[in-house]
Amino acid sequence: MKNGVYRLNQDATLKNGLVFKKGQEFEIVNGVLYMGGFPIDTRIQQTILSWMEANQNLFKNDTRGW
Numbered sequence: 001m002k003n004g005v006y007r008l009n010q011d012a013t014l015k016n017g018l019v020f021k022k023g024q025e026f027e028i029v030n031g032v033l034y035m036g037g038f039p040i041d042t043r044i045q046q047t048i049l050s051w052m053e054a055n056q057n058l059f060k061n062d063t064r065g066w
Contacts, residue, residue, distance in 0.1 A: 001028055001049070001052055001053055001056065002028070003028055003029055003030065003063075004027075004028060004061055004062075004063035005025055005026070005027050005061075005062045005063045005064065006025070006026045006027075006028070006052065006059040006060065006061060006062060006063075007023060007024070007025055007026075007059065007060045007062040008020055008021070008022055008023060008024045008025075008026070008058060008059060009022065009058055009059065009060055010022050010058060012055070012058055014047070014048070014051055016047065018044075018048070025062065026048075026052060026059070028049070031049075032045070033045050033048055033049055
């Protein structure tokens with residue numbers, strides 16, 4: 001997925017047990033995933049980014065003018 005803000009359309013649970021609620025924002029900047037304005041731990045960055053890429057239908061591109 002490219003740089004932007006993506007909003008989750010529904011509750012979702014990853015295979016590793018991570019739970020995200022509808023409306024959660026995921027920000028991608030230069031290949032780094034941020035949530036709540038903070039970068040996600042490097043140990044799970046690729047897991048979440050891969051999941052997002054494989055499940056793009058769960059997200060709305062909610063990027064606004066930065």
